[in-house]
Amino acid sequence: MAELLELDAEVLKPYLTELTDWIANLADSVPARIMDVGSGPGTGSLALADRFPAASVTAADISPQMLHRLQKQAATHGVAGRIRTLEANLDEPWPLSGEGEPYDLMWAAAFLHHLSDPARTLAQAYGQLRPGGLLAVSEMDFFPRFLPEDAGVGRPGLEARLHTVTNTEPPREWDRTLMDAGFTVDARRPFEIRLTASHAGPALGRYAQVCLTKLRSHADDAMEADDLAALDALLDETHPLGIVRRGDLSVRTTRTTWIARRP
Numbered sequence: 001m002a003e004l005l006e007l008d009a010e011v012l013k014p015y016l017t018e019l020t021d022w023i024a025n026l027a028d029s030v031p032a033r034i035m036d037v038g039s040g041p042g043t044g045s046l047a048l049a050d051r052f053p054a055a056s057v058t059a060a061d062i063s064p065q066m067l068h069r070l071q072k073q074a075a076t077h078g079v080a081g082r083i084r085t086l087e088a089n090l091d092e093p094w095p096l097s098g099e100g101e102p103y104d105l106m107w108a109a110a111f112l113h114h115l116s117d118p119a120r121t122l123a124q125a126y127g128q129l130r131p132g133g134l135l136a137v138s139e140m141d142f143f144p145r146f147l148p149e150d151a152g153v154g155r156p157g158l159e160a161r162l163h164t165v166t167n168t169e170p171p172r173e174w175d176r177t178l179m180d181a182g183f184t185v186d187a188r189r190p191f192e193i194r195l196t197a198s199h200a201g202p203a204l205g206r207y208a209q210v211c212l213t214k215l216r217s218h219a220d221d222a223m224e225a226d227d228l229a230a231l232d233a234l235l236d237e238t239h240p241l242g243i244v245r246r247g248d249l250s251v252r253t254t255r256t257t258w259i260a261r262r263p
């Protein structure tokens with residue numbers, strides 16, 4: 001998962017730049033104190049440290065392994081001095097109250113759906129933000145797609161069928177839960193991400209391989225045998241039409257971001 005998230009950050013950099021620019025335009029001042037909740041290996045922390053070069057960022061996650069990777073990434077990017085990590089179960093009362101000033105900006109990406117009680121966590125986020133401060137909630141509407149309709153292996157439409165059997169939950173809306181926690185919802189924006197191979201860069205093949213391997217691991221009992229065999233051929237790094245060797249990959253996905261403000 002950590003590798004997938006790091007590749008996600010690398011390949012989808014143009015989207016992250018657009019998103020952080022949008023947040024900068026909506027903020028009432030330049031954020032100085034930022035918190036990334038459910039930070040994982042630091043996609044959001046690094047993008048925000050980059051976009052707001054004077055800000056300090058607290059990255060909180062339940063996983064020490066994720067936070068360890070984040071620290072390494074922060075050092076590589078030269079921002080280790082501005083990012084502190086906090087190991088915490090954000091499903092429980094936050095161990096943060098009373099420390100320092102409230103936050104100007106919080107970021108929760110691909111995180112809320114992991115919680116047993118997102119409403120309780122959002123109420124705690126609200127309590128840690130200053131009045132006027134923003135919470136950006138981002139969720140992936142569906143896993144990225146990479147292959148052409150006919151991948152040259154198996155029947156056309158293979159990737160679409162894989163998504164149909166593995167994406168069983170519709171994307172969730174967060175407006176109501178945010179408002180119940182006390183926020184106003186200033187904006188909700190779907191980002192349509194369409195990157196060709198040249199825009200996505202050299203990590204695209206590996207990113208596609210890791211994403212499709214993850215989906216394949218959920219497909220065993222859900223797809224026809226010929227589809228599973230075709231997928232395995234595509235994931236075989238020695239196959240001439242294998243994903244890591246192809247020049248015809250692109251990234252197609254949609255992520256939705258809500259901008260909530262503490263009044």
Ligand SMILES: C[S@@+](CC[C@H](N)C(=O)[O-])C[C@H]1O[C@@H](n2cnc3c(N)ncnc32)[C@H](O)[C@@H]1O
Pocket residue numbers: 005037038039040041042043044060061062063066088089090091092108109110111114115
């Ligand atoms: C899908 S990852 C998203 C990571 C990152 N926000 C990103 O966009 O790349 C979800 C993260 O939430 C963390 N997480 C899940 N439940 C948590 C909890 N109760 N408290 C804190 N972090 C949690 C996981 O460890 C994981 O790093």
